[in-house]
Amino acid sequence: MGDFNHPDICWRDNAAEHKQSRKFLECVDDNFLLQVTEEPTRRDAMLDLILTNKEGLVGDVKLKGSLGCSDRKMVEFGILRAARRAHSKLTALAFRRADFGLFRDLLGRIPWDKALEGRGAQDIWLIFKGHLLQAQE
Structure with a gap:
């Protein structure tokens, strides 16, 4: 979870305009990470990301109001335990x-x-x- 500041990344298409953002996308892909934030956190940009290496590990992602004078929305999420993911098996x-x-x-x-x-x-x-x-x- 963090503020990655790559407003030019289109997560739906896995594409970016700037070289630094494309390198970031390449790093995410090279490390088999999934980005689970689905809504913009600052105006129309998705800057605050939740990256995970396991599908279904992070859930209940919700955007809340801003904290203080910040222009960003707060991101709330849950780490799902195996008991909540009854469909998963090892x-x-x-x-x-x-x-x-x-x-x-x-x-x-x-x-x-x-x-x-x-x-x-x-x-x-x-x-x-x-x-x-x-x-x-």
């Missing part, structure tokens, strides 16, 4: 029994150029993750 994989040849073959059949063409980094990650999890099953 699975331990038996890597010793894995057929990595089959795994490699399944992933090799995917036409990656077509599947990822014209997509942003976040979409590419979600597509790759989906294929990876499907091959894992």
Whole structure:
């Protein structure tokens, strides 16, 4: 959570005008982080961000009024515990029994150029993750 001051970033499209903002987006993507703030926190800009490395870990994000003379909205959020996320489950994989040849073959059949063409980094990650999890099953 923090004030990152990149008003030119469009989080919906994962794009930015300025070089420094594009580097910030690249860092977020390289570290597999998700940005969960959905509304502007200062006028039309989303400056105060909540970054997480796990989907469903942060929730109940609400913007509140300004504190004192600040021109920014306060951001309130909750860290969700496993008990509140009944749909999530932890699975331990038996890597010793894995057929990595089959795994490699399944992933090799995917036409990656077509599947990822014209997509942003976040979409590419979600597509790759989906294929990876499907091959894992």
